[in-house]
Amino acid sequence: xxxxxxxxxxxxxxxxxxxxxxxxxxxxxxxxxxxxxxxxxxxxxxxxxxxxxxxxxxxxxxxxxxxxxxxxxxxxxxxxxxxxxxxxxxxxxxxxxxxxxxxxxxxxxxxxxxxxxxxxxxxxxxxxxxxxxxxxxxxxxxxxxxxxxxxxxxxxxxxxxxxxxxxxxxxxxxxxxxxxxxxxxxxxxxxxxxxxxxxxxxxxxxxxxxxxxxxxxxxxxxxxxxxxxxxxxxxxxxxxxxxxxxxxxxxxxxxxxxxxxxxxxxxxxxxxxxxxxxxxxxxxxxxxx
Amino acid sequence: xxxxxxxxxxxxxxxxxxxxxxxxxxxxxxxxxxxxxxxxxxxxxxxxxxxxxxxxxxxxxxxxxxxxxxxxxxxxxxxxxxxxxxxxxxxxxxxxxxxxxxxxxxxxxxxxxxxxxxxxxxxxxxxxxxxxxxxxxxxxxxxxxxxxxxxxxxxxxxxxxxxxxxxxxxxxxxxxxxxxxxxxxxxxxxxxxxxxxxxxxxxxxxxxxxxxxxxxxxxxxxxxxxxxxxxxxxxxxxxxxxxxxxxxxxxxxxxxxxxxxxxxxxxxxxxx
Numbered sequence: 001x002x003x004x005x006x007x008x009x010x011x012x013x014x015x016x017x018x019x020x021x022x023x024x025x026x027x028x029x030x031x032x033x034x035x036x037x038x039x040x041x042x043x044x045x046x047x048x049x050x051x052x053x054x055x056x057x058x059x060x061x062x063x064x065x066x067x068x069x070x071x072x073x074x075x076x077x078x079x080x081x082x083x084x085x086x087x088x089x090x091x092x093x094x095x096x097x098x099x100x101x102x103x104x105x106x107x108x109x110x111x112x113x114x115x116x117x118x119x120x121x122x123x124x125x126x127x128x129x130x131x132x133x134x135x136x137x138x139x140x141x142x143x144x145x146x147x148x149x150x151x152x153x154x155x156x157x158x159x160x161x162x163x164x165x166x167x168x169x170x171x172x173x174x175x176x177x178x179x180x181x182x183x184x185x186x187x188x189x190x191x192x193x194x195x196x197x198x199x200x201x202x203x204x205x206x207x208x209x210x211x212x213x214x215x216x217x218x219x220x221x222x223x224x225x226x227x228x229x230x231x232x233x234x235x236x237x238x239x240x241x242x243x244x245x246x247x248x249x250x251x252x253x254x255x256x257x258x259x260x261x262x263x264x265x266x267x268x269x270x271x272x273x274x275x276x277x278x279x280x281x282x283x284x285x286x287x288x289x
Numbered sequence: 290x291x292x293x294x295x296x297x298x299x300x301x302x303x304x305x306x307x308x309x310x311x312x313x314x315x316x317x318x319x320x321x322x323x324x325x326x327x328x329x330x331x332x333x334x335x336x337x338x339x340x341x342x343x344x345x346x347x348x349x350x351x352x353x354x355x356x357x358x359x360x361x362x363x364x365x366x367x368x369x370x371x372x373x374x375x376x377x378x379x380x381x382x383x384x385x386x387x388x389x390x391x392x393x394x395x396x397x398x399x400x401x402x403x404x405x406x407x408x409x410x411x412x413x414x415x416x417x418x419x420x421x422x423x424x425x426x427x428x429x430x431x432x433x434x435x436x437x438x439x440x441x442x443x444x445x446x447x448x449x450x451x452x453x454x455x456x457x458x459x460x461x462x463x464x465x466x467x468x469x470x471x472x473x474x475x476x477x478x479x480x481x482x483x484x485x486x487x488x489x490x491x492x493x494x495x496x497x498x499x500x501x502x503x504x505x506x507x508x509x510x511x512x513x514x515x516x517x518x519x520x521x522x523x524x525x526x527x528x529x530x531x532x533x534x535x536x537x538x539x540x541x542x543x544x545x546x547x548x549x550x551x552x553x554x555x556x557x558x559x560x561x
Contacts, residue, residue: 003384006458016393026410029409127331168554261409264408
């Protein structure tokens with residue numbers, strides 16, 4: 001058994017220890033705590049079964065938070081990937097200063113969500129430059145309190161999220177497009193295809209796996225969204241932008257540890273189910289091409 | 290080559306897109322140099338007098354140096370730990386045969402999808418006496434980023450020929466020597482990728498740090514803004530200056546290493 005000597009088990013021990021202790025254990029114990037009455041005001045932790053979940057599914061605020069999370073994730077995923085593909089196609093064509101544009105579009109991805117959030121509370125302030133711009137081009141009746149209007153706030157934050165992350169999708173798609181061989185595209189040109197035909201029958205099938213990854217990443221990322229909402233609206237006004245993660249944080253803040261942990265389990269399962277479902281669905285789409 | 294209308298149109302679209310990205314940043318930059326009255330207009334005008342002294346105020350009041358130092362400690366340690374532990378296990382997981390090794394790989398993979406459970410994590414850190422300490426935060430963040438690290442590095446180890454390990458072993462090298470002196474140096478490109486994304490995520494982390502670190506003297510750089518806005522909420526020129534100061538280290542690094550950062554982040558997410 002030379003393998004045992006060449007690749008001894010201790011090689012994996014540090015990573016496994018950190019991962020199991022710091023990630024798996026809290027997650028697993030979270031499942032347990034969600035079945036208890038754990039709270040900072042009690043000395044002991046008692047087992048109560050699915051009581052917290054029963055309570056949770058009776059709460060209207062949880063459904064609202066779930067609904068907002070889904071709306072947020074779907075809009076962000078569609079816009080971020082749509083815009084990402086368009087920007088990638090734009091920068092993959094003949095264009096002066098391509099590298100400059102690529103760097104600029106990617107730039108927001110390196111900033112902290114906190115910084116982006118605060119910058120946009122200023123940009124979208126009722127007296128901020130966005131409304132100033134609208135009145136300058138004669139559309140002053142369109143100016144709104146973008147983050148303060150309960151009907152708009154959630155959609156406004158999705159756009160801020162897209163502003164920050166569209167460049168990341170673009171970079172993914174651009175890497176995919178640059179992997180397409182020039183010969184194949186030239187052959188298609190000689191065959192007399194139009195740009196749209198080449199897009200549909202040559203580029204998109206090759207991009208399909210990248211689409212899977214990019215859609216999955218933005219979906220998972222935006223279901224777990226927290227910082228941007230916490231900074232821009234804090235879940236308000238009046239709960240209009242409350243998503244699962246801000247809801248969970250509020251429960252913890254109120255000392256409802258077991259209840260908050262149960263909500264976290266719900267989020268955990270939703271993310272896992274959506275991921276598995278999306279991967280299955282998109283695999284099917286890939287092979288159908 | 291003749292410039293076509295299409296090309297002009299594309300350039301125009303690209304420029305408009307860049308303005309959408311750059312104008313909010315220009316607003317922050319210009320606002321940070323104005324006096325209180327000018328800054329409160331929240332517009333794009335040039336400052337009447339360029340008040341670089343705003344930065345001095347922010348630097349002291351925002352305790353930027355302390356935040357920078359804390360961010361640097363946490364980021365360097367998290368990157369070092371994930372790379373050391375991650376490369377060793379990537380080497381093990383992609384070389385050693387066996388079903389249980391495959392199962393372990395899948396086990397790590399799970400960590401890339403699901404959100405961590407924060408309150409149980411804090412309870413654990415408290416019982417280990419690591420809550421509120423840098424070391425607790427560093428270990429927690431490492432656990433979060435290890436799965437992706439292992440995933441990227443395993444793909445890379447598999448591209449290295451097995452004959453390397455075998456030749457080294459036959460020549461009498463120990464397993465640690467083989468890994469440390471032969472395999473690890475060859476992993477450089479994947480180390481660069483991992484460094485980029487772990488460093489970026491750690492440097493920009495807010496929510497995990499918010500949960501784990503409660504002592505404000507241990508807060509990382511992004512918290513300076515968080516703290517500042519609550520105290521100087523309407524003194525816009527200071528808020529602007531603080532925002533830019535927090536962005537600045539990342540912007541400088543990006544200016545010089547943008548190619549590697551874009552490639553690293555893209556590779557990081559493609560493999561993930």
